[in-house]
Amino acid sequence: MYNLLMIYSGWEGARDSMPLSRVFEYTAEDIVERYRSDAGIRFDDLIRLPCLFMAEGTGPEIARVGRIFEYRVSGNEVVIEYGFDQTVPSLLNSTIFAHKRDFDMPHDFEFSRGHWAVKDVDLFKVLLGVTRSHRQRPRVFNIAEHESIDASLISIMMPFDPVLLPVFETLRAMATGMRLRLRRADDMWDNEAVIQDVVSLIDRSRVVIADCTGRNSNVFYEVGIAHTLGREVILIAQSANDVPFDLRHLRIVEYQNNQEGLVALRDILENRIADLLGR
Template identity: 30%
Template structure:
């Protein structure tokens, strides 16, 4: 590795392709200096007082990596546009050309990864009807063109494989006086545009901090991509509301989050007197065990305390909440709502063939068969995949 970070094996193919016994392709001295001035801001022959080829070699030995790669890329474009036919009958230069393309492509990929690691982007998806995905024509509306270009395929269509890796905010359309609720989390692998996992819920009007410069704010269905940290741009999501000071207001206990604890909210089946006898809970617990999580259901708490306080403490102290929506049990829906409001990751599950209420149909739900233990193995496998993705 040289001091500028460009290795001998990386730069040598370019020097052999461009340096023709002291000449650089078909450039005259003046035109070569004009070219390098435009490319990297330096007239090489004027600077080094050497031949074009030797000036190029001297520059490559001491310039910064960014300057070297910029000049190599520009010279390769020139070669492809004006000189490649001169080498059509020479296999040696054909191989050098292919090697240069390979090295440049590899460098571009690594540079992109490095840039990506220092940059953060996120989706904002607003829909009038959250049961329908945003049409492709409205994806990247009100998105900075250079940002949109990062998440497009070569044919200009949205690259959903890249987009779904970003933090994503979803919201119904809303007005400034609306009570609509937005959510932030991560998309699933399908094209439904539902959140696979929800990190937090918050009033949709908070999105105005992000959408202040847009034309429509919350009044138009579209999919936008922004650069930045959504959590910093939205503000503290833990302080979404100013609670009324009253004994009638639900008070959560001051319990630290255990990142390896999963709370399970599910209807209790009288056919199974204890949690360990419930096969559905057993399938959930098996998934948690495989990934070294502790799985707790409220009726496993053995202490003479108020069950409501036990539920609140369990939600407050858990990173993940698994909610079984089977049978539309109102207690489970209530507890799931509390978990969303507290900013916990919620993973809904339900028996297959059950229709979810509209307000929950936009949240990705794991459906399972409960016919026998072999069917429930599928629930365990799906939960393991979902938990690994968090």
């Protein structure tokens, strides 16, 4: 059994509060009866349970495991002093949402309302089952433990060829017009290893555009990384023959590297990116 404490903005300090009216929301009635008496809520017993501290949401929000040390009822709220268990890794709300029934959170709308629930499952047993299946991490580059996607960032993977500079300039102007930022790996110098800069850029990007023109092996490698990281990838090429066989089942935007062709490319990508961003 564990306490699920959900608030709008997340748990950052050592003291926070919860409206008394939100305590026991999304809690089975038999559990409510166990922790309620004629005198009110039995907080002395509740704070003995482990706690999962979450912010509202089903995406990149970070959840932590911890405990409540002290409490006091003040008016219509209960004020708690708490701390996180540093031996238990944090996890993303998206991970919890993917395993919501294991956490006894079967209702989607529970992730969008601040409340204090008591769940009749073994929190640590669930955490063990969720985290033990993590795959081996890469050795030739590093990826962050948690995603940190920049919603305004688009990355372009393309050969560093002067002939393709008009393509890059066209796409950068498109991004600026959409109030987005377009970057490519040679814009960056954050790490000693170039591949780490490339991976970091892809990992932070909302959308990745990959120009397969010229069958550049680096671009193909970067497309594989982007697909593995689950990014939205838009493939472009001056000829469909430049796209590897394993990728030809995907939609490919063919273009011509001239004024008319680049205008058409900009229009197509602008519409596609707007759809991906929900604009």
